[in-house]
Amino acid sequence: MTESKETAYDLVVFGATSFVGQILTRYLVETYGVGKSVKWAIAGRSESKLSTLKSELGDGGKNLPVILADASDLAALQTMCEQTRVIISTVGPYALYGEPLVQACVRVGTDYCDLTGEVQWIRKMVERYEEEAKSSGARIVHCCGFDSIPSDMGVWFLQNKAEETFGAPCRDVRMRVKVAKGEFSGGTVASMMNVAKEAAADPQLRKELANPFSICPPEHRSKTRQPSLKGAEFDKTFNAWLAPFVMGAINTRVLHRSNALQNARYGTEFTYDEAMMTGQGAKGRLTAYGITGGLAAFFTASALKPTRWLVEKFVPKPGEGPSPEAQKNGFYDLRFVGRTEDGKTLITKVTGDQDPGYGSTGKMLGEAGMCLAFDIPADQPGGFWTPASLLDGKLMERLTSKAGLTFEVVETR
Numbered sequence: 001m002t003e004s005k006e007t008a009y010d011l012v013v014f015g016a017t018s019f020v021g022q023i024l025t026r027y028l029v030e031t032y033g034v035g036k037s038v039k040w041a042i043a044g045r046s047e048s049k050l051s052t053l054k055s056e057l058g059d060g061g062k063n064l065p066v067i068l069a070d071a072s073d074l075a076a077l078q079t080m081c082e083q084t085r086v087i088i089s090t091v092g093p094y095a096l097y098g099e100p101l102v103q104a105c106v107r108v109g110t111d112y113c114d115l116t117g118e119v120q121w122i123r124k125m126v127e128r129y130e131e132e133a134k135s136s137g138a139r140i141v142h143c144c145g146f147d148s149i150p151s152d153m154g155v156w157f158l159q160n161k162a163e164e165t166f167g168a169p170c171r172d173v174r175m176r177v178k179v180a181k182g183e184f185s186g187g188t189v190a191s192m193m194n195v196a197k198e199a200a201a202d203p204q205l206r207k208e209l210a211n212p213f214s215i216c217p218p219e220h221r222s223k224t225r226q227p228s229l230k231g232a233e234f235d236k237t238f239n240a241w242l243a244p245f246v247m248g249a250i251n252t253r254v255l256h257r258s259n260a261l262q263n264a265r266y267g268t269e270f271t272y273d274e275a276m277m278t279g280q281g282a283k284g285r286l287t288a289y290g291i292t293g294g295l296a297a298f299f300t301a302s303a304l305k306p307t308r309w310l311v312e313k314f315v316p317k318p319g320e321g322p323s324p325e326a327q328k329n330g331f332y333d334l335r336f337v338g339r340t341e342d343g344k345t346l347i348t349k350v351t352g353d354q355d356p357g358y359g360s361t362g363k364m365l366g367e368a369g370m371c372l373a374f375d376i377p378a379d380q381p382g383g384f385w386t387p388a389s390l391l392d393g394k395l396m397e398r399l400t401s402k403a404g405l406t407f408e409v410v411e412t413r
Contacts, residue, residue, distance in 0.1 A: 005109075009039045009084040010373045012067060014101060015091035016042035017049040019321045020115065020145075023362035024090060025053065029060045031366070031402060038370070041065035043080055071097045077104035088369040089114040093194045095121040102129060102140060109136035109382070111372045115145030115365050117250040118195060120205055123215050126384045137382040141390055143254050144368035145361035146352075149387050150334055150405070151175055151251040151274065152258055153396060154350040156388040157407045158338045159266055162346050165412055170338030170346060171267050173255075174227070176238060177245055177276035182330035182355025183322045193302040200303035215253050220260035226252075227273040232288035237337050237347075240277040241284035243291035248274035254386050261389035267341075321358055330355020335410070347411040353404035363403035371395045 013028070015021045025042055032038040044050050047068055054061045067083065069076040071091050081087060081104045091097050094116040105112040106129045116122065122142050133140055143152070159169045199206045208214050212226045233242045251274055259266040278287035301307040322330075334350045352360040368387060375394040387395060399405040 005085060005378075007082070007084050009041050009065070011038070011040045011086040011088060011369050012043050012080060012084040013040070013369075014043045014069070014080070014087055014089045015071075017044050017046065017053050018090045020358065020362055020365070021090040022053060022056075023327070023358055024088065024366050025061075025064075026057060027362050027366050029057050029064070032370075034060060034064050038373075041067050041084070043067035043069055045070040072100055074100045074104055077101050078108055081105050081108040081110040084110060086111045086113070086369050086373045088112075088365060090365070092116060092118075093190050094118050095194055095198070099125065105140065106133045106136055106138045109138050111139045111141075111376075113141040113144045113365065113368045113372060115147075115361060116142050117145075117147040117247065119214060119250050119253050120195060120198060120208060122384075123208065126215060130384050133382045133384060135382070139372065139376065139380065139382055139390060140384045141368065141372065141387060142384070143250065144365050144387055146332075146356040146364070147247045148251045148254040149364045149368070149395075149399070150332070150350045150352065150356075151247075152254050152386055152388040153399065154334060154336050154348065154407065155255055155266070155272070155338075156258070156392060157350070157396065158336045158346060158348045161348065161409055162338055162340065162344075165346065166340050166344050168340050168342075169266050169270075171269060171341045172271045173266075173336060173338045174237075174272070175245075175248075175251070175274040176235065176240075176242070176335045176337070177274070178238075178333040178335050178349075180276070180332040180356055182332070182357050183326070196302035209249065212252050213256050215257050216260045220256070220264070222269050222271070224269040224271055226271055228252075229273060229275045231292045232278075232285060233275070234285075235275070235277070238277060238335065240280055241288040242275040243278050243288040244295060245274045245276045246295060258386040258388040261386060322355065327355050327359035330359060332356045332360070345411075345413045346409070348407065348409050351406045351408075360404065364399065364405070367398040367403045368395060371398055 013021060013025055016025045042050060042064055050066050054064055067080050069080045077100055087105055087110055089101055095118045102125050155173055162170045199209055213221055229242060229244050235242050252272055255272045259270050278284045332352045336348045338346045354360045371391045371394050
């Protein structure tokens, strides 16, 4: 453990009664217990819902401390932040509900992590609060779920291996989703629809969402054109058809910020993109075109008021999600292809043992919070970080030993 300020708690789960919040809370109870080596509490606005959650956790949760705070009540949020060293937030869409808690953490100097994938909101938070966070010492780490820990830490792992093997990082990295079994969460869908709605009304936001460096420091840019898969395409490396990966937009931007915060460790002209494999032959091609068309239709319908209600009718609602059994039966396998400037190639993979959006996300988010609480030196500067740039190998150890992830080298040539 690292030396840090004295507080009642090491960490607090805010939004514990949300769907992912319940998964996260159960994971922490089962992994770390209550009132043992880790001092932690759950928080939210509804005392009755928090009490119900505790009762559902059985004997393991009966002594779990509770803090009441509403996401819009800045004074209550600051009081909560003063009681803990780390806040884990699951209250989204963050663009609608997340700012007061970030503001409270920054004011108090409390570390914070969440699972947002809302790039436009992250950029606003950085612009509004980064200087104050640097002053107060608050370390803010967004994107600690499936977006973007597997991608961010996957590239961090690949670049470590490239430096060990080739003596240089890979200038170009491509991530391909080989397989992912799981369901979208209602919260994720709500966040995606909110982005589409905001972008439809704001030309400047549409321009920002097209910029892969939108959350990087202003001085971090590249002259090299960044790849961006817009439709079906054949990948010769894996002999498979590709379709756009819906999380690629946020993951790509997090990767570039990670590179910037590590002093361009991956290179000033580093390129990165993501896509999902849809199979071989005619079936793979047809699936790739189908996914491309489906994504385009979803975002178009979400952006337009006359059709948005129809989308909302058929997609999961916030708070909805798969059964515990379905979560445990899920998994994912991501492949990373890195190439150095002189043409050497490294292929690695990252796997997760539960469905990406729920079971695995809950474990990753929990270990990110634990890493912030116990593994990061107290003198590490405040500011807005990414998982790889702040938590790096310390998080990697937690992910592989506790959260069911693997990181492996597949091929070197």
